[in-house]
Amino acid sequence: MRLLLAIATLLVTSTLASTVLACQTQASVCTSRTAGSFALIDAGKPAAVIIDATADPALRHAADNFAADLGRVGGTAAPRPVAVSAGAHPVIIGVAGHSPLIDGMIQAGKLDVQDMPGQWEAFRQVVVEQPLPGVARALAIVGADRRGAVFGTYDLSAKIGVSPWYWFADVPVARQENVFITAGWHADAPKVKYRGFFINDEDPAFNTWARQRFGGINAQMYAHVFELLLRLKGNYLWPAMWPPKAFNDDDPQNMVLADAMGVVMGTSHHEPMTRAHDEWHRNTDHGVTGGAWNYESNADNLRRFWRGGIERMMSKGDSHGYESLVTLGMRGDGDEAMAEGTATRLLENIVADQRRIIAEVTGKPAERTPQVWALYKEVQDYYDHGMRVPDDVTLLFADDNWGQIRRLPTTDLERAGGFGVYYHFDYVGAPRNYKWLNTTQIEKTWQQMDLAYARGARALWIVNVGDIKPMEFPLSFFMDQAWNPEAMTADAVARYPEQWARASFGPAHAKAIGELVTRYSQYAARRKPELIHPGSFMISDQHGEVLNGMEFGQMVQEWAALQREMVAIRNRMPAHQHPAYVQLVEHPIAAMSNLYQLYYAVAWNRRLAAANDARANIFADRAEAAFARDQALTDAYHRMLDGKWDGMMAQVHIGYTNWQQPATQVMPAVRRVEDKGAARPVVFASAFEPSMEGVVAIEAPDYSRAVNGSGLRWQAIAHLGRTRGSVLALPQGRAPTTQQDNVRLEYDITIEHAGDMSVQLHLSPTLDTTGRGSQRIGVSVNDGPMQVLVDKLLPSPTATTLEEQRDWNRAVEDNVRVLQAVFPDTPAGTHTLKVWRLDDNVVLSKVVAATRPIPLLYLGPPATR
CATH class of the missing domain: 1.20.58.2150 (Methane Monooxygenase Hydroxylase; Chain G, domain 1)
Incomplete structure (x- = not known):
């Protein structure tokens, strides 16, 4: 039963389920006919896919793609009739309360979805008996809203073996002659409201590719991006924006297509009121050539500029406008910090003026238009110093650009707009850009975002993915976790790579x-x-x-x-x-x-x-x-x-000399030496471990004993960090504990020589997210007193001293943080080293102890296999 529940609730993309267990689960995919099952593909012939003539365009796009998916699996695209005919066995896609076909089944008592109204993006897949006159059986995909129906459709596409990456990574689709949906129903809905990614730092790779393949970053190109996003069960996008790009201005069909497919559009953390920053410099409608991006000196023109953005958002011709999540606030020109000493009162006035514009243009109270305020870099300082925005605005916290979340909510957890996190898989900035290849561990992403969810950041998750490629693996994980963070347990994380590989390449080598x-x-x-x-x-x-x-x-x-x-x-x-x-x-x-x-x-x-x-x-x-x-x-x-992907790997990555990339690849300088005789043979030095006699190095998961308490349990996370893995106390988001709470790990060690024993704790870098500015962990030997080690790692730009900046640089460069304690006059022999959980979000990777000098960063050999 436990295995059945795990299969039913684990929300990760999977390949076509052909096991007996899948055939016994309600509304699951099976390759053989069972009692009451619906024939999705029967002997290569797919079921018809039908939506109402009045259905939202988002359903039409999804239905068209689903029909094509059935063709990818079965060999023939599904028919798309405009009505249900007698004798048919159709797939019917619709929104409860907005679909005559779906509502007719509800009114006839054939379909029970009474708990769905009002749910955000919920869907239900139901095998319906005798849904309509002359129709023996149908598969109904019912959404509580338009995206619920879309996600219910793409969820089924993934389950029959069509990867979300079928186009964007050319993942092949396995052919199946027979695909059935077992009797019963399956329901699902997201736990995080807005989920998406940010195409950023897109020159030269993404931009070069788009120009060569599509003639630019236009609607033809974005059709593939929107489809990928929706297949990943995301709903929100920050588009490519680095100059000279402007999503809404470059191709007016961009926003039309996004809305038609069901995508909520936003703009990045420094682009308020739906306006791409480059639009300001195009001087199209703000009245001044070379006008300063300065609210104190140029407020009238900025307000006019922002009003134009909201007017364009409302140009759809109805009361709703093009679906958007409007960014508020203001940073300096070109994503720079505002002038030093800028008062929080000025930003509060800016936000108030922006909301006034929103209300005036939309003709409804500002709180009825979704809005977000991004607390990125120095903007978080304004929040920490007391700046506040109205309760309905989502507060978007950020990481330090390197995967460590800087701040999470501690109060006001019930605010209407909620909280979110802006995370990074790609970054341009100090100590150096990283844009070329994926360098993200999903284990790290999971630990940080699991913490965010536990602490109440549940309204918005968005991740900077650079060029999208080659971030396919971590992006898939991020979106799966965002859909249901509660299902993405530590055990689910461990299973994820194999399941992802199975979805992409089948079971043989998964x-x-x-x-x-x-x-x-x-x-x-x-x-x-x-x-x-x-x-x-x-x-x-x-x-x-x-x-x-x-x-x-x-x-x-x-x-x-x-x-x-x-x-x-x-x-x-x-x-x-x-x-x-x-x-x-x-x-x-x-x-x-x-x-x-x-x-x-x-x-x-x-x-x-x-x-x-x-x-x-x-x-x-x-x-x-x-x-x-x-x-x-x-x-x-x-x-x-x-x-097909020409240009996508054009990112410069060799030849850096400072934080910014060189214009072209630069071969590192080498020097040749005059050969005055027969050269000695080249013998590579073998993997060499320095003489560390007397040093004890233990991987954190190799503890001798784990003592749980106060509702906390220790959990080893394989691969998290530089070597074997790390250990942390779960669930995350809990209050600090003390030594009296007795939550600790014990390591039995043998010291060969008496003396002052140094103990290093190697941590996966994290930041205090509570506003205290430090994190604590305890260490003691045998029954001796506990030493409290305080990690005051501060992110750039919060670091104010040269030492603080060096500490942060080293931590993110080496992907490790080292704290050290000294225990005087430790005798030789066997001892018990105890590591105490004090503060949340402290992740232990390695313990090193010795009565002789230890290198500042002794990591020992990497994990062997």
Whole structure:
């Protein structure tokens, strides 16, 4: 029974369910006929797909796509009749209360959806017996509103084997001659109201691709983006906006199509009142050439500009307008901070004026138009210093641009507008851009967003995905978690990679591919590729030193091993799966492995050249070959599928010297040495662990004992962090505990030499989200007193001192935070090291102890397999 419940409630995309269990679950997909089942595809022939003639356009788009999906699975597109004929076995899609077909079944007592009215985006899939005269059986997909019907339709598409990424990553669809829906009903609804992503930093990759394939970032292109969003069960989009782009102005059909498909449009955190920032500089309707983006000196023109945005939103010709979530507030010109010392009173006046414009243009109270205020970077400071906006406005908190949420609600949890989170998989800014490849661990995303949900951020989740590709894996996870955070448990996270791989490539290699993407994500998250350079990690021989806990060669070997496994799996896969495999698995692994080889060769070249060792020349050749191979990998990606994705991997990623990317790829400098004799053979240093005699290093999940209490339990999260995994206390969002609450982990350790024992706690970086400015964790030895370690990690731009900025930079660069305690005069022998849970959102990854000096960041060897 527990397994059946897990299958029924786990809200992740899955491949066609053909197991006996699926055939026993109500309204589930089965490949064999069962009592009372509905034939969705019977001997290759699909059921007809029908909507009312008066149905919302969003249902028409979804129904058309679903009919095509049935063709992808069964071989023939489903017919789309305008009415139900006698003898038919139709799929009927509609909104309760707005569909004559659905309402007729309700009134006839054939369909019970009395609990649906008023639910947000809820849907129900029901096999209905004798729904209409002359019709023996139908499948009704009923929405509480238009998007509920859309999501109910795309939910079924995913269950019959059509991936949301069928177009955007060319995931193939497995053919099935027979597909049935078992008798009964299935209902679902989202737990987070607005769920979506932000296309950002889209030059050169996304923009180049869109221009070459569609002639620009226009409605023809956005049709695919909107469909992807909806298939992922998202409803909200911040469009590509970096100059000179403007969603509503560049192609007026963009907003028309978005609304017609059911997408709620927004604008990014620094673009108020539905206006793209570039529109201000186009000087189309605000009356002044070169007008200052300054409310104190140019308020009249800014108000005129913003009014134009709301008037355009209402130009649909009805009382509702184009469905939007309106961003309020104001940042500096070009997504910069406003002038130092700007008073919160000024921003409060700005918001009040913006809401007055909304009310005047819409002709209804401002609170009837959904609005959001993004507390991004310095704007959060205004909130912390007391600025408030009306209760109906959603407050959107943000992470530090590197995956650590900065703030979550502590009071006013019942505010009408609720709270949300703006998260990042892509970023331009200090300490360095990261835009090229996916470097996000879903385990980290889960931990942070699970905390956000527990703390009441349930109105809006949006993630910056850069170019969309190659963020397919973490974006799928983010959207699945957003749909139902309660179902995405720690165990569900552990199962997710394999299930995602199964949905993309079928069962044959799902486990192996799931392990590949998990290890890739963990390796890539250790340090963003844009931050890697020849000096990032020390190279060592048996007499060398190790910095950052891992020898460079060891990491190169890990990447090489991962690449070999990736190639071995590809060689066993059918050819029709190769394009999707390249995009989702092969290219990221091959490109990252090659990048490590490049910088490793440069590091050896420079070390040997400094010693006038002619072997430096061999490494110079290898470095140049790797640099050329990087371009070859990009070119191969762009040639794939007759150039369908040409330009999408054009992001510059080699040659950074500061936070901003170089204009073009730059080969790292290498030096050749005159060869005055036979060069010694090149022998790569093997993976080398420095002499750490007397140092005890324990992975956090390898505790000796876990003591739970106060409603909390310890949970190991595999792969979270740099090595084996991490441990945290669940459920998250709970109040601080004390030593008396007795929530602790115990590690039995043996110290060989007496002395002052240093203990390092290695943490996955997190930030205090309560406004206190610090987080605490306790550590003690045996029955001795507890030392409280205080983590005062502050995000940029909150960090005000050089030391604080260095601490944050190091934490996000190395993806680890280290706290240390010293226990004087510790005798040799066996001891029990106790780690105490004090504050929430503290994630323990490793424990290191010794009575000799420990390197500042001793991470030990990476996880082995």
